[in-house]
Amino acid sequence: xxxxxxxxxxxxxxxxxxxxxxxxxxxxxxxxxxxxxxxxxxxxxxxxxxxxxxxxxxxxxxxxxxxxxxxxxxxxxxxxxxxxxxxxxxxxxxxxxxxxxxxxxxxxxxxxxxxxxxxxxxxxxxxxxxxxxxxxxxxxxxxxxxxxxxxxxxxxxxxxxxxxxxxxxxxxxxxxxxxxxxxxxxxxxxxxxxxxxxxxxxxxxxxxxxxxxxxxxxxxxxxxxxxxxxxxxxxxxxxxxxxxxxxxxxxxxxxxxxxxxxxxxxxxxxxxxxxxxxxxxxxxxxxxxxxxxxxxxxxxxxxxxxxxxxxxxxxxxxxxxxxxxxxxxxxxxxxxxxxxxxxxxxxxxxxxxxxxxxxxxxxxxxxxxxxxxxxxxxxxxx
Amino acid sequence: xxxxxxxxxxxxxxxxxxxxxxxxxxxxxxxxxxxxxxxxxxxxxxxxxxxxxxxxxxxxxxxxxxxxxxxxxxxxxxxxxxxxxxxxxxxxxxxxxxxxxxxxxxxxxxxxxxxxxxxxxxxxxxxxxxxxxxxxxxxxxxxxxxxxxxxxxxxxxxxxxxxxxxxxxxxxxxxxxxxxxxxxxxxxxxxxxxxxxxxxxxxxxxxxxxxxxxxxxxxxxxxxxxxxxxxxxxxxxxxxxxxxxxxxxxxxxxxxx
Numbered sequence: 103x104x105x106x107x108x109x110x111x112x113x114x115x116x117x118x119x120x121x122x123x124x125x126x127x128x129x130x131x132x133x134x135x136x137x138x139x140x141x142x143x144x145x146x147x148x149x150x151x152x153x154x155x156x157x158x159x160x161x162x163x164x165x166x167x168x169x170x171x172x173x174x175x176x177x178x179x180x181x182x183x184x185x186x187x188x189x190x191x192x193x194x195x196x197x198x199x200x201x202x203x204x205x206x207x208x209x210x211x212x213x214x215x216x217x218x219x220x221x222x223x224x225x226x227x228x229x230x231x232x233x234x235x236x237x238x239x240x241x242x243x244x245x246x247x248x249x250x251x252x253x254x255x256x257x258x259x260x261x262x263x264x265x266x267x268x269x270x271x272x273x274x275x276x277x278x279x280x281x282x283x284x285x286x287x288x289x290x291x292x293x294x295x296x297x298x299x300x301x302x303x304x305x306x307x308x309x310x311x312x313x314x315x316x317x318x319x320x321x322x323x324x325x326x327x328x329x330x331x332x333x334x335x336x337x338x339x340x341x342x343x344x345x346x347x348x349x350x351x352x353x354x355x356x357x358x359x360x361x362x363x364x365x366x367x368x369x370x371x372x373x374x375x376x377x378x379x380x381x382x383x384x385x386x387x388x389x390x391x392x393x394x395x396x397x398x399x400x401x402x403x404x405x406x407x408x409x410x411x412x413x414x415x416x417x418x419x420x421x422x423x424x425x426x427x428x429x430x431x432x433x434x435x436x437x438x439x440x441x442x443x444x445x446x447x448x449x450x451x452x453x454x455x456x457x458x459x460x461x462x463x464x465x466x467x468x469x470x471x472x473x474x475x476x477x478x479x480x481x482x483x484x
Numbered sequence: 485x486x487x488x489x490x491x492x493x494x495x496x497x498x499x500x501x502x503x504x505x506x507x508x509x510x511x512x513x514x515x516x517x518x519x520x521x522x523x524x525x526x527x528x529x530x531x532x533x534x535x536x537x538x539x540x541x542x543x544x545x546x547x548x549x550x551x552x553x554x555x556x557x558x559x560x561x562x563x564x565x566x567x568x569x570x571x572x573x574x575x576x577x578x579x580x581x582x583x584x585x586x587x588x589x590x591x592x593x594x595x596x597x598x599x600x601x602x603x604x605x606x607x608x609x610x611x612x613x614x615x616x617x618x619x620x621x622x623x624x625x626x627x628x629x630x631x632x633x634x635x636x637x638x639x640x641x642x643x644x645x646x647x648x649x650x651x652x653x654x655x656x657x658x659x660x661x662x663x664x665x666x667x668x669x670x671x672x673x674x675x676x677x678x679x680x681x682x683x684x685x686x687x688x689x690x691x692x693x694x695x696x697x698x699x700x701x702x703x704x705x706x707x708x709x710x711x712x713x714x715x716x717x718x719x720x721x722x723x724x725x726x727x728x729x730x731x732x733x734x735x736x737x738x739x740x741x
Contacts, residue, residue, distance in 0.1 A: 133597045133599060134568070134645075136599050137598065171610060172603065212618070213623070
């Protein structure tokens, strides 16, 4: 085995005669051994020889395009140095292949020059600006299309895809209950733990219950639901619709004269609007439950007292302030993720950018809307 | 053309898809230097057979031997370093979408064979021109290419390190007749000069007539093997329909006398 390896290794034997030098390449001149081939070629190129050079290929065991290319390159370099080079004992397939290679000789000047780093940045800024503009225009068009689609459905309610809505209610709602419960519960727990730690310094640890219940019901419960749904369901919607676009399913719908807005988009957005308040409610309950567990452990209050204090702390107004945000969040997530899904074009890369954008934009908009609504509700005194 | 040691030898291959049996004790030998076609109806298991040879599908029974070495699963293939001996052209091209054309062709050169950077660059340009594209396409991304160009780049990538066996999955599907004919000629030239063994899954009767030395037709979960002339004489109903149907008649008219 070792012996065979040694034989395979490409090398060149140099035989000097009086006015000429004969190079005898040995071994395998293939892609696998190309590092050795290049080294060998570089070595023979370094020395000086008489005017007349011969490459005797009788001992060449195997070659492929890579090997021939390097041999050709070496010969070319010799010729450029004014040597006279001749090939000896070249097999037919060698000559064929090297003739082929001559046809395909690469010319590097023709390879387009890549942009410099600075140019590249500049071009990227331009592209990003143009994209932003296009996206804004597209979003306005999309909102218009949704409005038209919804209006069509409203005019003729039988065209509302009930089966699709229920299917999505299950996928977006029921299947998300578990993860939302767990995370809302954990958040309530943490909130109670940290709040109690701080309030104890004033001897006001009993107000932990107020802290937990108000923050969960007004803000945390609904916000965490919005963020989770944006990440979980929003990305799924974008990927699903994006795949339908790549698969030309959306085009197919259009050729049937069916409106993709009506069939794909409106049911999803409606399902999200319906399901978000329910998810928010579940999230509220689980948050209070998590907080309750912590409170029961560290404050030594009875469950009955805990529930009683919650009733004192939160008004019906606070509860509704939280829940009323949910359909807005659902609409935001639905519109953004469907919009980004429809922006997918042709190839898989745009799927990546659109899904990322969908999640980032939904979370951003949900948080923004939450802040604005909070300020609004506080101002009007609820 | 063929000598007696098969390059690929399949014995008693059975594969299944859930409860659905696709191949049942299938035997097949592919010899050095031949262009071997795999044909069959939709769902007859052409692509599954190719995937089984490449180790991409788990096989239920049977052995696959490639270049005298055990294959049939990715582990065995990696152990025997078989992936260095073949190039694969996937149906959709399967170019890496995040790499440029040039980088795609250099993947096998740089990552498999550890070729120096400048040689890899030169070789990738040569391969690119070999498949009929030119230098301007070097820095393009796959998303900027047309379907035919994707196929050509994928072929260049499959040929990157001069494999001994070239697997083609529907190479001419989706190409216009002129490009398809050029593709056929390209395969013939490459075979003649690079001593290639070509295994191709195809539906294109013109390609089969022009290229294939022997064929395997997948019917009844088995492979019927022979030259095109022999198979035309075969009286299996599916084969008869395939070669003597309206499309077969046109493509193969001069072979039938």
